[in-house]
Amino acid sequence: MVNIVNPVLKIGIGCPVTPILTWYLLRVNLVFGEYMASVQLRNLIKNYGDTEVVKGINLDIQHGEFIVLLGPSGCGKSTTLRMLAGLEDITDGEICIEHEVINDLHPIERNIAMVFQSYALYPHMTVEENMAFALENLGVDKKTRKRMVAEIAEVLELTPLLDRKPKELSGGQRQRVAMGRAMVRSPDVFLFDEPLSNLDAKLRGQMRSEIKRLHQRIKTTVVYVTHDQVEAMTLADRIAILNGGVIEQIGTPKEIYGRPKNKFVAKFIGTPEMNVLENLGDDVTPFLATSIAQQVPDFNVLSIGIRAQDFHLNACELESDSIGSIKVTLEQVELMGSVKHLTCLFSDQRIVAEVPYRDERTPNEFELYFDINKVHVFDEKDRLITQ
Numbered sequence: 001m002v003n004i005v006n007p008v009l010k011i012g013i014g015c016p017v018t019p020i021l022t023w024y025l026l027r028v029n030l031v032f033g034e035y036m037a038s039v040q041l042r043n044l045i046k047n048y049g050d051t052e053v054v055k056g057i058n059l060d061i062q063h064g065e066f067i068v069l070l071g072p073s074g075c076g077k078s079t080t081l082r083m084l085a086g087l088e089d090i091t092d093g094e095i096c097i098e099h100e101v102i103n104d105l106h107p108i109e110r111n112i113a114m115v116f117q118s119y120a121l122y123p124h125m126t127v128e129e130n131m132a133f134a135l136e137n138l139g140v141d142k143k144t145r146k147r148m149v150a151e152i153a154e155v156l157e158l159t160p161l162l163d164r165k166p167k168e169l170s171g172g173q174r175q176r177v178a179m180g181r182a183m184v185r186s187p188d189v190f191l192f193d194e195p196l197s198n199l200d201a202k203l204r205g206q207m208r209s210e211i212k213r214l215h216q217r218i219k220t221t222v223v224y225v226t227h228d229q230v231e232a233m234t235l236a237d238r239i240a241i242l243n244g245g246v247i248e249q250i251g252t253p254k255e256i257y258g259r260p261k262n263k264f265v266a267k268f269i270g271t272p273e274m275n276v277l278e279n280l281g282d283d284v285t286p287f288l289a290t291s292i293a294q295q296v297p298d299f300n301v302l303s304i305g306i307r308a309q310d311f312h313l314n315a316c317e318l319e320s321d322s323i324g325s326i327k328v329t330l331e332q333v334e335l336m337g338s339v340k341h342l343t344c345l346f347s348d349q350r351i352v353a354e355v356p357y358r359d360e361r362t363p364n365e366f367e368l369y370f371d372i373n374k375v376h377v378f379d380e381k382d383r384l385i386t387q
């Protein structure tokens with residue numbers, strides 16, 4: 001594996017890069033491949049006037065890593081990405097590539113490529129011309145451009161479409177052209193800002209697998225922004241969950257799903273949303289109460305989280321010697337195929353249990369059983385209480 005930071009970066013501002021040198025660097029990138037760089041965000045801050053939008057983000061991204069910034073709309077994902085690309089000034093903090101501060105580098109000199117949600121291809125140009133455009137601007141000669149575009153088109157399976165105009169392509173094909181246009185520059189870091197949001201559900205699934213396969217092949221460092229937790233879970237090596245301009249948790253999808261640090265993360269990851277029971281009082285089984293009380297004496301102020309998949313209709317389905325239960329009233333049954341979702345009331349709190357689909361009626365009142373070891377306990381500040 002060749003792992004060199006692009007020398008264009010090292011040259012920096014004020015030192016004109018000749019077209020020949022650029023051409024040479026691009027060739028080196030393409031031939032030896034697997035270009036990637038580590039990225040460091042240090043206490044990154046962005047204010048618009050008096051409004052703090054990004055509030056001190058720290059993030060270390062490894063070589064070749066696929067990092068997903070996941071969070072609800074308006075939490076500062078795009079702003080963070082745009083600062084990384086150099087399209088937005090930063091208010092404070094540092095952005096580094098390979099531990100070198102690049103705060104003042106022009107976007108072109110960062111050797112970072114960005115693919116947006118609206119991928120705005122030039123409508124009057126063919127696929128090939130769209131992909132070659134950046135190379136033309138860099139002064140790469142026509143013959144070389146053609147060869148470089150052909151190589152990337154092969155990777156993205158766009159070869160048969162090179163002569164078409166964007167309007168003759170499907171949404172997914174346009175998306176691939178947008179990626180190809182970014183890839184011909186052989187960037188050290190790829191940035192994606194909700195690239196699949198405009199596609200329908202089926203195509204989104206296909207493109208997700210394509211992006212994953214592509215990353216496994218080219219191994220470039222990727223920072224990918226989305227509000228879709230399924231995208232995040234399936235694509236990411238690590239996920240950084242953003243909320244109101246701060247990172248709530250960084251971890252592998254497995255860590256974040258299995259051990260969410262706080263109530264926000266717990267509810268944001270997983271479908272259906274994790275059930276959180278508040279003001280437990282005497283409604284829980286004595287066994288649950290005892291086991292939680294062992295961790296924290298004053299457990300009345302706490303809330304507990306149980307995933308829908310962790311509820312069972314029969315205690316014997318659980319291979320555990322610490323089984324808790326709650327008595328619930330059925331409100332609604334939704335058939336989902338192989339499973340069904342039971343919406344129930346526990347006191348006045350609504351919860352959802354996911355149980356295997358069986359063609360049998362669910363009684364109006366019943367017990368839901370769960371393994372106490374799978375219960376997430378949150379303190380009064382919504383933080384996970386570590387066992």
Ligand code: ADP
Pocket residue numbers: 048053071072073074075076077078079080
């Ligand atoms: P996300 O991508 O997570 O949906 P953004 O990073 O686009 O969120 O925006 C974060 C917040 O910053 C939002 O509340 C948005 O309204 C605000 N914002 C974004 N751009 C500007 C701007 N140019 N001027 C003022 N506020 C902005």
Ligand code: MG
Pocket residue numbers: 077078079
């Ligand atoms: Mg956005």
